[in-house]
Amino acid sequence: MSEPKNSEPKVTAELAATYGVTAEEYKLFLDILGREPTFTELGIVSVMWSEHCSYKSSKVWLMKLPTTGPQVICGPGENAGVVDIGDGDTVIFKMESHNHPSFIEPYQGAATGVGGILRDVFTMGARPIANMNALRFGSPDHPKTRHLVSGVVAGIGGYGNCVGVPTVGGETNFHPAYNGNILVNAMTVGVAKADRIFYSAAAGVGNPVVYVGSKTGRDGIHGATMASAEFSEDSEEKRPTVQVGDPFTEKLLIEACLELMATDTIVAIQDMGAAGLTSSSVEMAGKGGLGIELVLDDVPMREEGMTPYEIMLSESQERMLIILKPGSEEQARAIFDKWELDFAVIGHLTDTGRLVIKMHGKTWCDMPIAPVSNASPVYERPWEPTPARDEVSESVWDNWTISLGDTLEKLVACPDLASKRWIWEQYDSLVGGDTRFMSGQADAAVVRVPGQTKAVAITTDCTPRYCLADPVRGGAQAVAEAWRNLSAVGAKPLAITDNMNFGNPEKPRIMGQFVGAIQGMSEACKALDFPVVSGNVSLYNETNGEAILPTPAIGGVGILPDAMLAVGIAFKNEGDVILAVGETKGHIGQSLFLREILGLEDGPPPPVDLEVERRNGDFVRGLILDGLVASSHDVSDGGLIVAIAEMAMAGGVGAFLTGFDDQHAKVLFGEDQGRYVLAVNPAKLAEVEARAKAAGVPLTTLGRTEGTALSGRGGEMITIERLRKANEGWLPGYMAAAE
C-alpha cells in the first residue's frame, strides 16, 4: 500500500470555512488545541461540530421533550430507544432520515437509510422485526418526482427485502414544497431481552477496539457535512458523497453480531453511521470518559492509498466498532470468520482522554475528546412564532358543485389518499411469518413478537399541512394521531421516536416552526404518557431558499397482549352497526376536502383536545381488547366519509348510511381530531353504548354495513368498484406514464 502524502494541506481559517467550520468555531478549536490543527483534525472536528452530528441548532429545544416513564428503559442519547414490553422483553426502535442522499441518488440513498437504521437497532442487541418508512415527495407534476419515487421505493425494497426484515407500513405524501428536498425517513423496530441490551459507552483502559463488517472505501466522505447545508442547483455534483449499500453484508452482520452478543465478550458496541469511524470512536470513548488510540494501518480497506483523513471520514456502510473484553478476541474472531466478515483489532482504550490516530508510524491526530465534544457549539437561534390563520369562510361551500359520489371518487384518488399498493407490493412485508397486519389492512402495522403471543403495533404519522399552518397544533396532532392509530388496532401506546424534518434553522421563521412543533409534541407526549425515546433531526431541507413543509414525523410503538386481538379497518360482515366515536363539529380548515375539491390550502388545522383524545382512545382500545369490535379505523385525512369509504374498499362490503341525513357537508369531510369509526355486531351494540355512556364518550350511529356500495336514503352514492378503481388506479397510472 502506498503511503499517504507526508504533507497534508495546511489548515487555515479559510480552509476551515470551506468545511463548514465558522470563523468563531475555528478560533474555539485553536484555543482547545493550543496550536494549529492538522488536516485530519480539521476533518474530524468539522463533522463532530456539524449540525447533523452535534444537533447545535436543535439541542436546546429537544431537551424540552418528555423522555421518561415507567416503561422507558433507555431514552434518547443511545443508538435507539428501549421500552419494556413485559416478561423480560423489550422493544428497541428509532426513526432516522436519509433525505439529502436520497434526493441526489434515490436508490442508494434510500437503501443505505434502511441499512443505517437497522444497525442502530441491532447494535443494541435487538433482532429487527419490522421496518417502516415515511416518505414525502414533490408535486406529481414535477419532472423529477417519478424518478425519485421509483428509485426510493426500489432502494428501500432492495435493501429491506434482502436482509429479511419485513417492511410493514408507512406513509407517502406529495406536495410541491418537497420538489427540491424529498424526505426519506426510515424506522426499524427490534426486540431484545431486557438483560441482553448493549450500550455504546466504552470501559476498561487497554481493552481492544475491534472493527467488523465491510472494508473501508472512499464512499460517503463528508456525508454528514452535506446533510448540514442547503441544496443549490449544483447538488448533483455531490453524488460521490452518497454511500453505497450492501444488504447481503448487512444480513451477515446482523447474524454475526447477534451471535457475538449471545456470548459474554462485549463491553460496548456502536455502528459506524454518519461520519463513520470518527463518530463511533469519539462517542464511545467520550461516553466512557476515556481516550482511544487507533492504528489506521490495521483498518480493513478496499482502496489503495487512503489517507488518515479519508479513513476517519469514510461513510462506507455495514461496519461496526466493538470494545471487547480482554482476551476474547479469538472467540469473537471465530464468529466473524464463520460469517465471512472482516474482523480487525485497530486500537485500544487509553486513560488520556485523547483521540490519537496513527498510521505509517506517524501521528495524524492527537486531540482531547471531552473539550472538543463539550465545546460543540449550541445555538439558541432567533425564532418567530407562526402567525395564526383565519378561519375558513362559510362561503367556500358555494364552490362545491360536484355530487357526493364524484367528490368521494376524486378524494380517494388524490395523491395523498390514493392506495400506495404500487409501493408496498415492492416490499417483502411477510418474511419472518409474524406479520398480522401490514399497510392498508389496519391503522397500525401489527407484528407478533417472534415465538410469543404478544405483538407490537407500529405506525408513522405527520400531517405537514397542519404543521405549516400551525406548528404547535400540527406537532400535537402528529403525536396524537400516532397514539390514535395504535389505539385503533387495540394496542396500548408505549412511546415514540421522532424525525424532525425542517428547513434552514438560521431563518427565524423556520426556527419558529421547529420551536412550535416541539411545543405541541411535548404537550401531547405528556398528556398521553407517550414519551420520546429516540429521534433524529434533519435541518436545511431547502433548495434555492424554498423550505419544505415542517415535517415532524412521529413513529409510534404500542403493545398488544395477543396479536389475534388486533382489529383491522376492513368491513367484514353485512349488518354490522357503523358507529362514530368522538364529537364531530366539522372543522374544515386545512382539510383534504378543502385542498383537493375546493383548491384552497386555508384556515387553521383542527384543534387537538388531548384529554378527549385520551378518553376516546382508551374507550376504543377497551372495546377491541374485549372482542366487541369487528372493524376499526381512525378518522383523519378526508373526514368521516373517507374513513367509511376506506373501510368499505378494504373489506369489499358497503354501507347504508343514515347518520348524515340533514347534516351539513362539513360533518362528512371535517377533520376534527380524536375520532374513530367502528363496525360492531348488533348483538354487542347495547354493551358498547352502555360503556360509551359510562365513559362520557360521544357515540353516533352512522348506519350499517351492507351491499357493494355506499348508499343512503337518497339512493346510491358510489359503488365500491368505482371507489377502488379510483383509489387503486392513481399511483400505478402515474408511474406507468413514465415507462
Next chain:
Amino acid sequence: MKAAVIVFPGSNRERDAVAALEAASGTKPYEVWHRDTELPDVDLIVVPGGFSYGDYLRSGAMAAHSPIMREVKARADKGVRVLGVCNGFQIITEAGLLPGALMRNAKLKFICRTVAMRVENTDSAFTAKYRPGQIVRYPVAHHDGNYWADPETVKRLEGEGRVAFRYVGDLGQADPAHNPNGSVNAIAGIFNEKKTVLGLMPHPEDAVCALHGNTDGKPLFDGLVEALS
C-alpha cells in the same frame, strides 16, 4: 417426519420454514449450515427463501455450488423429498434438480402479494392433501420468479403432470393478468420426474395459521408429515 432446513448466508425465510415444519410435525427440524458436507438422516430437505450469497450473480447460482448442495443432490437421487421455495426453487433449479430457469419478473419489480393458484397434480407427497384442481392462495415475495424452460421441456413437464401449481384468478380463470411474474404457462411450481422434488415460488410456509390470515399452505406440510411419518 424428520426434516432439515438448509441455511445459506443470506437465507431469510428459514425461520418461517422451521416454524411451519415444527407446527405440522411436532418436531423441530435440523438447521444445516451451507458449509457442512453431511446431512443428518432425514425424510425431507427444505431449501428456504432469501437472497443466498446476496444473489448478486444469478439468483441461486452461487448457492447451487456450495458444499452442502452435493449432499442434497445425492439424497434427492436416493428419493429423499426436497422442497425448494422461492430462492430455494432458484437454487435447486440452478443445481440441476429441476429443469428450466427463473428469470427477472416480467415487470422487473419485486412483488409481494397473495396470489391464487390451481393445484394441478395431487399425486405427490407435497400435494396429496389438496383436491385436484383446488384453488389455493399463497403469498409470493420475489424479484426473480419468472419461470422459463425451452418449449420441449415445457411440453414434457405438462405431459408428465409435473406442473404442480399454476397461477390463476381467484375463480380459477387462466388470464395473463393473474400471472404475477410472466412465467411460461403461468407455472408457479414443478416436480421432478419421480415427484419427489418440488420447487415453487410462492410461500406455503407463510400461509399456515390464523395469524397469517390464510391456512392454504398447511395441507402441503400436513401431506408431507402423513406421507413421511
